[in-house]
Amino acid sequence: xxxxxxxxxxxxxxxxxxxxxxxxxxxxxxxxxxxxxxxxxxxxxxxxxxxxxxxxxxxxxxxxxxxxxxxxxxxxxxxxxxxxxxxxxxxxxxxxxxxxxxxxxxxxxxxxxxxxxxxxxxxxxxxxxxxxxxxxxxxxxxxxxxxxxxxxxxxxxxxxxxxxxxxxxxxxxxxxxxxxxxxxxxxxxxxxxxxxxxxxx
Amino acid sequence: xxxxxxxxxxxxxxxxxxxxxxxxxxxxxxxxxxxxxxxxxxxxxxxxxxxxxxxxxxxxxxxxxxxxxxxxxxxxxxxxxxxxxxxxxxxxxxxxxxxxxxxxxxxxxxxxxxxxxxxxxxxxxxxxxxxxxxxxxxxxxxxxxxxxxxxxxxxxxxxxxxxxxxxxxxxxxxxxxxxxxxxxxxxxxxxxxxxxxxxxx
Amino acid sequence: xxxxxxxxxxxxxxxxxxxxxxxxxxxxxxxxxxxxxxxxxxxxxxxxxxxxxxxxxxxxxxxxxxxxxxxxxxxxxxxxxxxxxxxxxxxxxxxxxxxxxxxxxxxxxxxxxxxxxxxxxxxxxxxxxxxxxxxxxxxxxxxxxxxxxxxxxxxxxxxxxxxxxxxxxxxxxxxxxxxxxxxxxxxxxxxxxxxxxxxxx
Amino acid sequence: xxxxxxxxxxxxxxxxxxxxxxxxxxxxxxxxxxxxxxxxxxxxxxxxxxxxxxxxxxxxxxxxxxxxxxxxxxxxxxxxxxxxxxxxxxxxxxxxxxxxxxxxxxxxxxxxxxxxxxxxxxxxxxxxxxxxxxxxxxxxxxxxxxxxxxxxxxxxxxxxxxxxxxxxxxxxxxxxxxxxxxxxxxxxxxxxxxxxxxxxx
DNA sequence: AATGAATGAGCCTTCATTCAT
DNA sequence: TATGAATGAAGGCTCATTCAT
Numbered sequence: 081x082x083x084x085x086x087x088x089x090x091x092x093x094x095x096x097x098x099x100x101x102x103x104x105x106x107x108x109x110x111x112x113x114x115x116x117x118x119x120x121x122x123x124x125x126x127x128x129x130x131x132x133x134x135x136x137x138x139x140x141x142x143x144x145x146x147x148x149x150x151x152x153x154x155x156x157x158x159x160x161x162x163x164x165x166x167x168x169x170x171x172x173x174x175x176x177x178x179x180x181x182x183x184x185x186x187x188x189x190x191x192x193x194x195x196x197x198x199x200x201x202x203x204x205x206x207x208x209x210x211x212x213x214x215x216x217x218x219x220x221x222x223x224x225x226x227x228x229x230x231x232x233x234x235x236x237x238x239x240x241x242x243x244x245x246x247x248x249x250x251x252x253x254x255x256x257x258x259x260x261x262x263x264x265x266x267x268x269x270x271x272x273x274x275x276x277x278x279x280x281x
Numbered sequence: 282x283x284x285x286x287x288x289x290x291x292x293x294x295x296x297x298x299x300x301x302x303x304x305x306x307x308x309x310x311x312x313x314x315x316x317x318x319x320x321x322x323x324x325x326x327x328x329x330x331x332x333x334x335x336x337x338x339x340x341x342x343x344x345x346x347x348x349x350x351x352x353x354x355x356x357x358x359x360x361x362x363x364x365x366x367x368x369x370x371x372x373x374x375x376x377x378x379x380x381x382x383x384x385x386x387x388x389x390x391x392x393x394x395x396x397x398x399x400x401x402x403x404x405x406x407x408x409x410x411x412x413x414x415x416x417x418x419x420x421x422x423x424x425x426x427x428x429x430x431x432x433x434x435x436x437x438x439x440x441x442x443x444x445x446x447x448x449x450x451x452x453x454x455x456x457x458x459x460x461x462x463x464x465x466x467x468x469x470x471x472x473x474x475x476x477x478x479x480x481x482x
Numbered sequence: 483x484x485x486x487x488x489x490x491x492x493x494x495x496x497x498x499x500x501x502x503x504x505x506x507x508x509x510x511x512x513x514x515x516x517x518x519x520x521x522x523x524x525x526x527x528x529x530x531x532x533x534x535x536x537x538x539x540x541x542x543x544x545x546x547x548x549x550x551x552x553x554x555x556x557x558x559x560x561x562x563x564x565x566x567x568x569x570x571x572x573x574x575x576x577x578x579x580x581x582x583x584x585x586x587x588x589x590x591x592x593x594x595x596x597x598x599x600x601x602x603x604x605x606x607x608x609x610x611x612x613x614x615x616x617x618x619x620x621x622x623x624x625x626x627x628x629x630x631x632x633x634x635x636x637x638x639x640x641x642x643x644x645x646x647x648x649x650x651x652x653x654x655x656x657x658x659x660x661x662x663x664x665x666x667x668x669x670x671x672x673x674x675x676x677x678x679x680x681x682x683x
Numbered sequence: 684x685x686x687x688x689x690x691x692x693x694x695x696x697x698x699x700x701x702x703x704x705x706x707x708x709x710x711x712x713x714x715x716x717x718x719x720x721x722x723x724x725x726x727x728x729x730x731x732x733x734x735x736x737x738x739x740x741x742x743x744x745x746x747x748x749x750x751x752x753x754x755x756x757x758x759x760x761x762x763x764x765x766x767x768x769x770x771x772x773x774x775x776x777x778x779x780x781x782x783x784x785x786x787x788x789x790x791x792x793x794x795x796x797x798x799x800x801x802x803x804x805x806x807x808x809x810x811x812x813x814x815x816x817x818x819x820x821x822x823x824x825x826x827x828x829x830x831x832x833x834x835x836x837x838x839x840x841x842x843x844x845x846x847x848x849x850x851x852x853x854x855x856x857x858x859x860x861x862x863x864x865x866x867x868x869x870x871x872x873x874x875x876x877x878x879x880x881x882x883x884x
Numbered sequence: 885a886a887t888g889a890a891t892g893a894g895c896c897t898t899c900a901t902t903c904a905t
Numbered sequence: 906t907a908t909g910a911a912t913g914a915a916g917g918c919t920c921a922t923t924c925a926t
Contacts, residue, residue, distance in 0.1 A: 095906070116317040120900060130908045141900070232472075239452065240445070240469060247448030251440065268441060271433075275476035292926065296889065321917060331891045336918065497885070518719035522921060532887045534924085543921065634874075641854065642847070642871060649850030653842065670843060673835075677878035694905065698910065723896060733912045738897065
């Protein structure tokens with residue numbers, strides 16, 4: 081017999097743990113396959129709980145993936161943002177995209193973004209705001225500092241950078257991770273930077 | 282009254298038209314969603330034929346998409362290749378990626394490549410050889426002519442260019458074609474070219 | 483240009499030939515697989531005609547098999563019956579079942595019988611009358627001649643003989659024809675005869 | 684109010700019952716039609732459950748029939764074998780085939796055997812070993828005891844007996860059970876025994 | 885007489901979701 | 906809180922049959 085207090089706390093903790101286990105299972109599966117290929121069965125068996133339990137914590141299959149989205153935004157705002165407050169723009173971009181390579185190294189991010197943007201779900205989120213906000217800040221600062229080419233808008237810079245990064249991650253993914261993504265990312269962003277840097281610098 | 286000869290041709294033509302309608306329907310759907318999300322029902326209803334008819338022309342869902350792959354390779358080798366035999370490298374790249382934007386404008390290409398590279402299908406094709414070959418030729422020529430940066434290999438140039446192109450197409454796709462892809466492609470490749478051009482040119 | 487007369491005859495002959503080709507194709511397929519597993523496609527491709535042509539000669543898939551049934555009855559009445567008019571009962575039975583082994587050596591007969599007896603088709607034929615009639619005649623004669631055991635009715639004799647024959651053919655079939663059916667049939671009927679012969683003979 | 688223990692058992696029992704209902708439905712359908720003609724829809728509607736439920740208990744349509752095969756073998760080894768350890772050979776055979784008529788009364792057994800022997804499944808079982816073993820033991824004993832005809836091998840005895848039994852069951856089946864199978868089986872085996880008994884007994 | 889393109893009902897199987905326990 | 910049995914809509918694919926040519 082446990083004390084009521086301990087018991088209640090344990091219960092809450094257990095619940096949180098179960099929720100986390102489900103989340104981790106779902107997230108790790110996304111590294112391995114497409115959303116469509118992941119079944120509730122996959123998730124719960126990896127999490128070690130029963131089917132019904134899943135629906136105790138998440139409203140649907142999509143819901144749990146929506147959570148991963150929310151989390152990664154939080155990660156960028158809380159972890160990455162502070163680390164790109166100093167140094168020149170090139171350096172900041174390299175740090176930013178190293179994080180991108182690290183956290184979103186899987187193209188599951190792409191799959192997920194697309195998924196969440198699709199159809200009826202379109203409304204329930206406004207694209208990776210956290211992630212985007214951080215990048216925009218770097219670029220805005222770079223323009224202000226005269227490091228980036230003022231012939232391009234903030235948005236244009238971001239697009240070029242993100243397009244390259246996504247394309248690279250995609251290639252890394254279809255190659256089954258055949259090359260070191262971090263290095264490739266550094267090279268690519270570094271090289272692209274030459275095309276973005278303010279003329280004469 | 283038609284001649285018998287014409288008559289027979291009409292039948293064949295009709296069949297070919299149906300086949301094409303199915304192909305187009307499948308292909309256009311791929312611009313909109315993932316292979317996994319496309320159903321035979323989607324394809325046939327867009328093509329305006331019945332379920333059974335689909336299987337008259339294609340052996341399976343995968344088959345029709347494999348055809349798109351084969352066709353695009355042929356397109357690059359026969360149509361695009363001749364058009365990038367002259368002009369400077371920058372111009373050639375712009376033409377090449379304009380074709381890429383036009384023909385493969387969708388990221389369906391990406392999805393398809395991934396699809397075909399996957400699992401058991403991995404063996405039955407070696408990645409978009411036609412398309413790749415043409416790009417490699419442009420880059421090789423550009424290096425030889427001293428227009429591109431010799432610090433990068435042919436392969437590295439191709440990767441950077443393709444990553445950017447794919448990333449852009451991907452964004453265009455998830456935006457539901459919200460911006461003119463051709464223009465964006467031209468801008469992006471043009472800008473990236475600055476980072477690839479031989480120093481001092 | 484052919485003469486009209488020749489032409490018309492040729493046409494009729496051709497039609498008959500086509501009909502026969504379809505019949506043969508259908509029948510031979512029944513030796514190889516179940517009715518359910520045989521497709522119109524199988525039949526017409528083996529017959530070397532088009533799908534539509536099949537329906538010019540037979541109303542349905544079932545129809546063509548009904549014809550095989552009718553034919554085998556005719557075979558027993560016209561070919562076998564005359565050959566069992568003399569000799570002792572044992573000999574007659576051996577001849578009868580040799581024919582059975584020969585003509586129905588495939589268990590397609592069984593499959594077909596079952597098929598035709600089934601469901602809605604039940605009405606359109608009364609069991610292999612030709613075949614049965616011949617056997618009944620042999621048995622009736624054997625009883626009259628005092629060669630068979632009068633403790634058993636004609637029907638009982640026929641049932642025992644047919645059960646044995648069918649069971650044997652079935653085993654031969656599932657063994658993929660691993661043993662000579664004709665010999666096995668002769669042995670089995672011959673042995674069974676001992677149990678049917680009038681006591682004291 | 685039930686105790687928790689009882690409660691859990693009830694759930695399990697219910698599941699087992701559902702499984703059994705599906706099994707029975709499938710098995711009884713096999714008495715009526717060919718494997719190929721039986722649909723999952725037939726099975727589940729007879730069992731009174733939904734389509735999905737079927738796949739909760741059996742991996743495929745073939746699977747459920749494989750189970751019937753396994754079970755009947757077990758039945759013969761555990762139930763029938765002990766009951767044929769005494770009495771004369773004739774009596775043993777009558778008991779054996781009464782069981783055959785009872786448990787495998789349908790020719791579904793035949794169809795199933797054929798089915799399981801077919802194609803890829805050929806390897807996964809060695810024909811009705813349980814059932815066969817028991818019969819062979821009876822015959823071997825009968826030969827040793829001088830009750831059966833030594834001019835025939837064990838195998839030959841078994842074949843004749845099984846052919847007759849199968850043929851009879853087949854006829855019973857296509858007659859829609861128009862006569863009492865048990866009686867007919869007894870008569871047939873009893874009669875056939877006369878042809879197998881050692882001469883002079 | 886012959887063709888073969890087109891049809892669509894029907895089959896097997898999967899899986900997200902519900903709900904009684 | 907946790908379970909897992911049950912559901913049924915939906916998907917890919919087959920094939921007997923029809924009909925315009």
